[in-house]
Amino acid sequence: MRYSGFKILKEALSGHKGWTPAWRNPDPKPHYDIVIIGGGGHGLATAHYLASKFSQCNVAVLEKGWIGGGNVGRNTTIIRSNYLLDGNEPFYEFSLKLWEGLEQDLNYNAMVSQRGILNLIHSDAQRDAFIRRGNGMILHGAGAELLSADQVRREYPFLNFDDARFPIKGGLAQRRGGTVRHDAVAWGYARAADSRGVDIIQNCEVTGFRIENGTCLGVETTRGFIGAGKVGVAVAGNSSRVMAQAGMRLPIESHVLQAFVTEGLKPVLPGVITFGAGHFYCSQSDKGGLVFGGDIDGYNSYAQRGNLPVIEDVAEGGMALFPGLGRVRLLRMWGGVMDMSMDGSPIIDRTHIDGLYFNGGWCYGGFKATPASGWCFAHLLATDTPHDVAKAYRFDRFRRGRMIDEKGMGAQPNLH
């Protein structure tokens, strides 16, 4: 079923009786060419691009809960490509271009909103670093704009410009950045993949791998053994647990990141703002709530909830930047479990086990990567070669000293 303005009108006039489910609910087949573990944004995007770009339709996505119940539905929905390093910037720019054409590609309204992102500058050193980053972005065609304090004031007059510790001295803007309706990303990819014959199997947890003579033959699940020519793992914060079932240790720790949303307000915040010095970032959802977050809780955790000290810390950061926030009621807060890789960058690679492929380590920034991650993982699964823009995301980069330290803070996951 295609969605269109005409279809909506027709349904409106005929009592909305013609809508059908967006995807099937099939039982698992005994064998697939490719099995993807994890029905989050990345797993579903991989399935979509496998089917639409690489003609691989004998594919299943296995999800232990319901699709979109993981980080793809828990994040603060920010997309951007304002990275610095060669290993990263082309990848994230590829992703942003895919976001720009996503709704047409999927025939699904994902509410991609390029409302712009602004990284605030609070010191001369930060300005220098952002000028360098902006130039890097311009060289890669991503676009960047350096704003003076006065220009920032015109767009965001209510910010605290004269804070003694972190006065606002300007900002680096990427106008093409913005937000996307997160659940719609999972649903849109699921629907598009399903329409090409991909089986999306929910309530199906992978509990082990069948590996013989160094080759992966399929997966053990709560719904029985499922054979596979190739298995791709894309389970976000659960990477270590799942790969441990294949006997692998990863350069990854699991940490909790919290997010917050306030009561609905009239439009106050035109774009996304980030306050890197104080660890706070904020945007306004289309329903009017201010959506914001800050740092990770700071210790290994698989609890999908956060703790009070970080709530206080984020609230303090928010108040320092945006004093008006103190008048607003907080509606909800929640946490998601993320892979924190040892250099803060992701991994998309094959493993030493034939037929077993891995996609993970997305840290706090993997939502914006969803389309490119799916495309590059599909490329790797279908062709056994890495995609050009994901060549740096190898397992062995730590061993070879080729880490991608985007934050320049060393080889530790506790980058804070």
Next chain:
Amino acid sequence: MIINHPLLGPCDAQEFTYLGDARLIDRPDGMAGGAEDAFYDYAYLRDNPAGEHRELWFHEQGDRSWLVVTRNTVTHEITSVELARDVARKQGRGV
């Protein structure tokens, strides 16, 4: 979270900074054979279990001791707290 310090009694976890897996105490010998592999493993790879985890916490805003805390990463329940010094000694290291 409250960490029950073996010398100072219950302290708020906010007084501490976190380093990670307690195996970081076992720094490999850089002069031994296979040191390259041992250091790769030591510096980058982690078990990262969902459940019981032994980890290093530094009492930065307290007595500046290092503790080995055994904590459940799913429930945050803490079952044991030892001085890192004692743990290293039990392994035959330190003075």
